Amino acid sequence: MESFRLGTTAIADHSFNKDHTFVAVARENNVTLLQRANGKIRPVPGKAGTLRFHDKTVTGVDISCDGRIVTCSQDRNATVWELQQDGTWKPFLVVLRINRAATTVRWSPDGSKFAVGSGARIIAVCYFEAENDWWISKHIKKPIRSTITSVAWHPNNVLLAAGSTDGHARVFSGYIKGVDAKPAPTAWGERLPFQHLCGEFANKTYAWVHDVAFSPSGNSLAYVSHDSSITVVYPSAPDAPPKAVINLDTSFQPFRSLVWTTEDQIVAGGYDCYPIIFGGSQSGWKQTGAIDDPKKNKKNSGPASQFDEDGMPTGSALNMFRAMDLKGTTQQPNDDDLLTIHQSPIVTLRPLDEEGGRVTTISSTGGDGQLVIYRV
Amino acid sequence: MSQIDFRRIDVDQYDPDSFISKEDLTPPCKPVSAAEQQQVATEIRGAISRGEAKAALPIALDFAPYGGDDKVKDAHLKSVIEVLSATKSAEIPSVVKALNKEQQDVLIKYLYKAMGSPQGQSQGVGAILLAWYEKTVDITGQGAVVRYMSDRRTV
Numbered sequence: 444m445e446s447f448r449l450g451t452t453a454i455a456d457h458s459f460n461k462d463h464t465f466v467a468v469a470r471e472n473n474v475t476l477l478q479r480a481n482g483k484i485r486p487v488p489g490k491a492g493t494l495r496f497h498d499k500t501v502t503g504v505d506i507s508c509d510g511r512i513v514t515c516s517q518d519r520n521a522t523v524w525e526l527q528q529d530g531t532w533k534p535f536l537v538v539l540r541i542n543r544a545a546t547t548v549r550w551s552p553d554g555s556k557f558a559v560g561s562g563a564r565i566i567a568v569c570y571f572e573a574e575n576d577w578w579i580s581k582h583i584k585k586p587i588r589s590t591i592t593s594v595a596w597h598p599n600n601v602l603l604a605a606g607s608t609d610g611h612a613r614v615f616s617g618y619i620k621g622v623d624a625k626p627a628p629t630a631w632g633e634r635l636p637f638q639h640l641c642g643e644f645a646n647k648t649y650a651w652v653h654d655v656a657f658s659p660s661g662n663s664l665a666y667v668s669h670d671s672s673i674t675v676v677y678p679s680a681p682d683a684p685p686k687a688v689i690n691l692d693t694s695f696q697p698f699r700s701l702v703w704t705t706e707d708q709i710v711a712g713g714y715d716c717y718p719i720i721f722g723g724s725q726s727g728w729k730q731t732g733a734i735d736d737p738k739k740n741k742k743n744s745g746p747a748s749q750f751d752e753d754g755m756p757t758g759s760a761l762n763m764f765r766a767m768d769l770k771g772t773t774q775q776p777n778d779d780d781l782l783t784i785h786q787s788p789i790v791t792l793r794p795l796d797e798e799g800g801r802v803t804t805i806s807s808t809g810g811d812g813q814l815v816i817y818r819v
Numbered sequence: 820m821s822q823i824d825f826r827r828i829d830v831d832q833y834d835p836d837s838f839i840s841k842e843d844l845t846p847p848c849k850p851v852s853a854a855e856q857q858q859v860a861t862e863i864r865g866a867i868s869r870g871e872a873k874a875a876l877p878i879a880l881d882f883a884p885y886g887g888d889d890k891v892k893d894a895h896l897k898s899v900i901e902v903l904s905a906t907k908s909a910e911i912p913s914v915v916k917a918l919n920k921e922q923q924d925v926l927i928k929y930l931y932k933a934m935g936s937p938q939g940q941s942q943g944v945g946a947i948l949l950a951w952y953e954k955t956v957d958i959t960g961q962g963a964v965v966r967y968m969s970d971r972r973t974v
Binding site: 564588589609610645647648649650651668669670671672692693694695696697 | 839843844845846920924959960961962963965966969970971972
């Protein structure tokens with residue numbers, strides 16, 4: 444387990460690039476780029492280290508397989524950034540056409556398009572239009588009744604899952620003529636015209652859905668919602684009821700994010716500030732473990748900080764005098780620290796390293812400005 | 820404050836595509852009539868008078884009138900409080916453990932509703948509710964409390 448204190452303000456989203464050598468972190472109105480080398484994470488020096496464009500909170504950031512960065516913000520815009528020869532990032536216009544905040548953004552697996560969720564009850568599926576040198580969008584509207592909280596792509600690059608505050612997790616077709624090849628039929632659907640609704644699932648509580656994700660094969664879908672439950676859906680055939688919908692009410696606080704590590708294991712994190720592992724199959728799911736469990740942690744030794752918010756390296760003496768100066772205390776860590784590494788809820792979990800078809804490490808960020816890498 | 824004033828304006832009324840209604844956000848629930856509630860209330864009272872409050876609780880919780888109007892809901896709250904009051908304090912943990920997950924969640928909902936209603940604040944009932952709450956949350960964890968807050972079906 445490694446933890447990095449990247450500052451004191453909340454991190455809305457983060458994304459590593461393909462070879463995990465740098466990470467983009469969405470914080471306040473900017474996206475910060477940080478290099479990862481030799482077990483350390485340092486800011487990219489100079490202007491290239493910050494992507495400045497948005498004038499309201501950045502809500503999502505994602506890096507595609509070919510290295511493009513997309514960001515979205517409450518200012519109703521999204522921007523695609525491409526790395527230039529001179530090492531700077533150039534923003535490209537995205538025509539989103541939404542009248543409310545953008546809430547989340549994710550690239551499709553092949554990087555040819557991305558989906559933006561919004562408070563306008565719209566998912567904008569965006570693709571590049573070479574004539575105008577911009578990214579344009581097509582809207583998925585019906586039957587979305589409230590804000591989209593999360594989007595996730597199926598490995599086939601066409602199907603798109605979305606969670607919403609109307610309590611539903613839905614699977615749509617994000618097929619764009621001219622961009623996508625005709626997809627092979629799956630259990631979710633055979634003919635997939637754009638905006639086709641392939642499945643709609645809700646818990647009995649209709650609580651907010653915080654996050655959705657397809658399993659690695661794409662043959663099942665999981666979502667977490669604010670009723671502290673995790674739900675896994677196994678579709679049977681197009682236009683037929685699913686083979687199984689397993690809704691597991693847990694005794695934890697709600698989960699904000701989830702990651703499939705294998706076909707039969709999910710890691711979820713949220714308001715309990717540590718990741719919890721679930722395992723199961725079509726016949727049922729249950730909790731199988733936890734990472735960084737506070738019941739097993741005696742006393743937190745405090746996060747291992749690399750540098751502080753000013754980019755200064757933090758030696759222990761410096762820390763001590765700073766703590767004396769700011770708080771009038773020499774005691775570290777604080778007595779009211781949580782017994783987990785994260786000191787406030789986990790907002791984003793992402794898969795990181797993979798070995799032999801299973802995710803072995805995951806990264807997380809949250810309200811406390813820390814980036815944590817957990818070994819599963 | 821002037822900066823956030825615009826948030827008070829209902830901009831949706833100018834949106835022709837706006838088709839959201841309260842019903843859209845509420846799960847479908849079977850309507851419950853006052854007569855059905857009466858029947859269950861009688862059953863519960865019968866069980867209590869036979870000294871079988873333990874058996875009455877699952878009956879009361881399974882009946883949760885999500886689809887009923889406020890009158891039915893209040894009447895059923897009264898029945899649930901009767902059951903809770905009739906159970907011995909020492910028996911609470913074993914009674915709660917015998918309930919299934921769904922029933923435990925409904926129990927938490929009723930405890931909150933009772934604490935917020937005049938019936939739950941009358942003489943002596945408050946202390947009983949707190950005892951139930953403490954012992955129930957020990958068993959269910961915080962999940963049940965979160966489900967009370969996030970569930971769009973109310974008792």
